Amino acid sequence: MTIRHPRRLPLLALGMMALLTGVWAGLARLGWNVPLPRPDFSSLHGPLMVSGFLGTLISLERAVALGQPWAYAAPLLTGLGALVLVAGGPLVAAQLLMLGGSAGLVVIFAAIIRRHPALYTSTMGVGAVVWLLGNLLWFLGRPVFLVVFWWAAFLLITIAGERLELARLQQVPRGAQAVFLFLVGLLLSGLLLLEGSFDAGVRLAGAGFIGLALWLGRHDIARRTVRQTGLTRFIAVCLLSGYAWLGISGLAALIYGGVPVGPQYDVILHAFFLGFVFAMIFAHAPIIFPSVLGARMAYRPLFYAHVVLLHTTLLMRLAGDAAGWGAGRQIGGLLNAVTLVLFLANTVTALGSLPERPGTTTRAPT
Incomplete structure (x- = not known):
């Protein structure tokens, strides 16, 4: 197998490490008697899977697309954050690394939007900001069961933006684009409501999930x-x-x-x-x-x-x-x-x- 960009392999390897160790921690959370490096390791399942694996993978893909060497700092930081979590280093160090990586993705999208100002690039940029805010809440000590909805919204908005880009091939009407923006706003409103009323915030975010599922199913190529x-x-x-x-x-x-x-x-x-x-x-x-x-x-x-x-x-x-x-x-x-x-x-x-x-x-x- 010939790989033309072997220098990207360590970044991809960090993401894969986060995936495999996150899955291992998930098995412990399910009650399987798997050996763990320390008793609290199963609690790292969510951060490893979302910021460690998915955040690193998305940041790496966007760094490749941007084509600027500095952009690789974002996946490097999140990957190192995952490594700190797995190695048992200070939680705050891992949180700061992942926070820095998510801030790096925001900067990447700022550069992308400058080059290609469009609804789909702006949507993905909003997703990156949501991830940054979610990681900030995690750093500030908010419980993972609340932060996880910010992480989920990051992934959904990013994916929806990517699919919106391809939906242009079908010439999505302006009215449908307005509905898309309304549904993203509905999801974001649910996130903002989580702190004041966790129950109402989850239900409102769920309505956003359903609406975007229907929109994507209708308009995706x-x-x-x-x-x-x-x-x-x-x-x-x-x-x-x-x-x-x-x-x-x-x-x-x-x-x-x-x-x-x-x-x-x-x-x-x-x-x-x-x-x-x-x-x-x-x-x-x-x-x-x-x-x-x-x-x-x-x-x-x-x-x-x-x-x-x-x-x-x-x-x-x-x-x-x-x-x-x-x-x-x-x-x-x-x-x-x-x-x-x-x-x-x-x-x-x-x-x-x-x-x-x-x-x-x-x-x-x-």
């Missing part, structure tokens, strides 16, 4: 590309299934409201972070990883294995939550972890490969 073949269809299937999970998470937030722990909390968060966010990752991985590393990557029908496994195991986990079936929740969660490992294996083995047949390269409409 994936509605058209799902009729095609190969990688193009695979990406569309991942996207549309992810929007369904986003709607389910929003509906659960509307029904359950502000629950800080327990099975209902698990439904809201993991329908979002596993069902929605990882469906988006599965969709974009065949594009992002070759772009970041400068390596070839072939689409393989085997990619559907980790997509199908994600949805079936998540259904099992959330059914366990809803029915009070503890074993189902635990086993489903364990299989969620197996799914993510399978995804990494499928992705790594496809890197450096040539396409299996014409039309299956990573250069496909998304």
